[in-house]
Amino acid sequence: MEQSAEELNKIEKKDLFTSGHRACGGCGQALAARLVADASGENTIACVATGCLEVFSSPYPDPSWRIPFLHSLFENAAAVASGVEAAYKALNKGPVNIIAQGGDGSTADIGFQCISGMFERGHNVLYVCYDNEAYMNTGVQRSSFTPLGARTSTTPMGNKTRKKNMPLLAADHGIPYVATATVDDFRDLQRKVKTALSIEGPKYIHILAPCPLGWGHHGELSVQICRLAKDTGIFPIYEIIHGKVSNVRKIPVKVPVEEYLKLQGRFKHLFKKGQPTPEVAEIQEIANQNIERFNL
């Protein structure tokens, strides 16, 4: 399925994920889910793991999905998607876009072995991870994607470990396409989804999706926070095509991490009377490492 550059860069708005869902105001994941659904089009099956997305989008009798939707357990969205793909193959039907979707908990912690298996077996499935950096659905518990310093209900003094680098782990499986994206640049996000769907084999897209409730910011700041995550170097934007890092988004003007941290309640304890504590310097160091590593 070769697509022209014009088609890839076109913005899609088909409302395949419609209004009426129960997400909080300014939810980054709801926005990301719609952008992904619209980019992938009607010929798509969504296999969604348990989590916020599944809870707020699929209550009976008025689901928000206008494409076939399959809810699975917390851990096995990738395995279910693999099964759907195998069934289509066995019935000799298709082609159809199969997208497994999950939050950061189901991707990096609970469902990791299913995803790893799916990548390893080489199913033609796109896995989309909505990264909101904690278990938001169950009450903001720490996950292995929670960044250094962030306060969650299980790390009230701030998280002591670094975030797991899932995109690189996925890429090390030797899959053909890995990309990172944020909700603020919808053109880029939709282009990556369309690019991924045009490639045969397992694909992985990692989307930073701010959670106003868990991150402690006002809903209107969701897009701005994503923008700052990119411009500080905390969340690098790149694609890994057949093991090669490419299309790295260069930072136009580098921003210190304080700007990113100050907007969010989960990092509030890092500033005592407006003055940053030593942990801020550590977070800046992470951002600097990213900038150096990906040549942002």
Place this chain on the structure above:
Amino acid sequence: MEKLPLGLVIDLNKVVPYKTGSWRTLMPVNIMQIPPCTHACPAGNDIRGFLRVLAEKEDYEQAWHVLARNNPLPATCGRVCPHPCEAGCNRRDFDSSVAINCSERRVGDYGLEHNLEHKKLVSGRKEKIAVVGSGPAGLSCAFHLAKRGFKVKIFEANGEPGGWMRYGIPPYRLPNYILKQEIDNILRLGIDLECNVKVGVNIPLDQLTREYNAVFLGVGAQKGLGIDVPGKDAENVYTGVDFLKQVNSGKWMEIGKDVVVIGGGNTAMDCARVTKRLGANVSVVYRRTRMEMPAITAEIDEAMEERIMFRYHTNPVKLVTDEGRVVGILSVQMELKEPDASGRARPVPISGSEAFIPADTVIMATGQAVDYDGIDVQTVDNQWMYTNEHLMTSMEGVFAGGDAVAGLETVSLAIGQGTRAASAIEDYIEGHVESSLAQPPVVYSRDLNTYYYNKQKKFNKEAVSIHTRLKNFREIYPSFDLKDIIEESKRCFSCGLCFHCGNCYMYCPDSAVKISPSTGGYEFDLDFCKGCGLCAKECPCHYIQLTLEK
């Protein structure tokens, strides 16, 4: 037996979505606001309006109609206005302001090239109105009244209409044919014009107030004031006003080799640059420094480019005469002390610093006053006309505007006052009370989300080389390219009005922004909007704002 589906099946066509709009405490609204350019424009031009038409439709004709709705003299203003709009432009805080003045000139010229005509709003009212003076204030007032259907007659003291634009502004800044075309276009609305009639001298003002329902005085400030020094009555000493009037009437002036212009205002700059083009060595003598000069900055810059000598801190004490003709001026150096009543530094002479400057002609451009000959209205400090808040003078039914009221000001301010006076006259005749509704708020750059704009270089007008332009009185800025101005119009931020960027439409996590089937614009679906404010935050031009839920 009928085969039943396994489990529950939802028919998506019959789904009634859950209305999340009930969660909302804040709601988004579209609020159209005044952009700072229009706010800063004394004539109140719809700048955003015509720039958006250029940028979106690339339609010069429509842009001209948008612009000419308020301002009947766009080609003139595009040449002579010191463009306070560009100083107000929000883009200045981003890279540099939009070249509004150049765009206005190009749109105005397009209107003249294609003979576009003003449209009348209503026709056939029987009330008659007399407009005294055909300067920018008078023309603007007559234009707006004629559009509203009144019968308007303009009385002009000079041989040709245009007032100070015709007789004061030299043709290298404003060519006569441009002004004439724009005035003819205004007169085509059915306005009568009678030249060579000076109200108060040839025809008494009382007669006008009796014969007409209302009178507008736009007489300007066309009496030149000199300074009181010995020798000021010599025959080769002129006031700036008289000098410019004679030159612009086409009279040949014998000015000799050395000319001294006294003063630092726009008239002084015009006199200096005109005499330079007549072949003289010109020096401008001013008591203070360039900082305190009241002239338009661009005018001073252009005068300096044209090799005009500026003598600052210099005050003439005596004009040295020989057989009734000036041969030079005796001047003294000044130093600046604490500010005086006008806020400018007070010059004090330094003793023993007298110097002699030779001169074949001396032009004193040191002030202008209203010619009150036969016009008996109340004044402020014996200088400018008194008007109330509706621009009515002390005489019932006599309105006034322009330089005679505001002091020495710009063409655009006079146009603005003419516009206001036209509304006031209509209200006066109809017996209405002037509407005093609050204006929408102004958008400033702190309200904008400039992330979505790209940095782009400003359009720069290029002047003819100094060598060429000093040889004649032709315009020093040649016409601009239509395409360049379209590109420039795309730099407009469209502050306070939607320009269909689609951010709200794409960013709404609830898909609660829809495309309106009737207008094609964006509208909020308040059944589903949760009031998160993402659209308002990411709206580049501050058109979307949050208010309390109703």
